[in-house]
Amino acid sequence: MFDMVIAIDGYSSCGKSTLAKDIARELGITYVDSGAMYRAVTLYFINHDVSIENLDMVNIALSKIAIEFHAVDGSLHTYLNGHDVEQEIRSPKVASNVSEVAVLAPVRHRLVALQREMANKGSIIMDGRDIGSNVFPTAEFKFFITATPEIRAQRRLLELESKGITTNYQEVLANLKHRDQIDSTRTLHPLIKTDDAILVDNSNLSRQQQLKLVLDIIRNNHSVN
Numbered sequence: 001m002f003d004m005v006i007a008i009d010g011y012s013s014c015g016k017s018t019l020a021k022d023i024a025r026e027l028g029i030t031y032v033d034s035g036a037m038y039r040a041v042t043l044y045f046i047n048h049d050v051s052i053e054n055l056d057m058v059n060i061a062l063s064k065i066a067i068e069f070h071a072v073d074g075s076l077h078t079y080l081n082g083h084d085v086e087q088e089i090r091s092p093k094v095a096s097n098v099s100e101v102a103v104l105a106p107v108r109h110r111l112v113a114l115q116r117e118m119a120n121k122g123s124i125i126m127d128g129r130d131i132g133s134n135v136f137p138t139a140e141f142k143f144f145i146t147a148t149p150e151i152r153a154q155r156r157l158l159e160l161e162s163k164g165i166t167t168n169y170q171e172v173l174a175n176l177k178h179r180d181q182i183d184s185t186r187t188l189h190p191l192i193k194t195d196d197a198i199l200v201d202n203s204n205l206s207r208q209q210q211l212k213l214v215l216d217i218i219r220n221n222h223s224v225n
Helices: 016-027 034-047 055-062 092-102 105-119 131-135 149-162 169-185 207-221
Strands: 005-010 030-033 067-072 075-080 124-128 141-146 198-201
Touching: 005 016, 005 131, 016 030, 016 124, 016 141, 016 207, 030 034, 030 075, 030 105, 034 055, 034 067, 034 075, 034 092, 034 105, 034 124, 055 105, 092 105, 092 169, 105 124, 105 131, 124 131, 131 141, 141 207, 149 169, 198 207
Parallel strands: 005 124, 005 141, 030 124, 141 198
Antiparallel strands: 067 075
């Protein structure tokens, strides 16, 4: 198999990460959760009272941040400065602030550079908001994943409840719509579907149906096992 990059973009809580992990497992390639990287930066900013209005403070904070991914009990966990923060970065507080942090140019420049470095080590699949449009514009495969806001909110609520995080459907739905607005209208690399990206609406697809659909496309157009 030749080295390749698979870019998966889409709205919040549309199942991008689940799909990307499934594909990585099936094809034996590296999965990189770009959203977790932005969440990790957001968590650091929250814990250290970093004002996003103060770019000097932002740049100093970024110089102190190290993000890595490590396997824990069969799952990929996000590590921030040597600490496992996988559960903390999924909290509603981080979710409510990550879009504002992600629009900051210094943050995006730092993380995009790190993401591109990861691709130099072999085939990868990465999900996010601007992977196909900005991080890897020449990716061999680009997919844009979507689903209705209501279905996404239901999925997100179940995910949070499974992790013991207390919230409610209306709060989750409002948060998703707020993030959609910010992600789609930000000045720097907004969430868009590129012309060469394949649209996948998984509102009525099961996890396995979606996986088969995308894998068939990849396997029919590339020398993979």
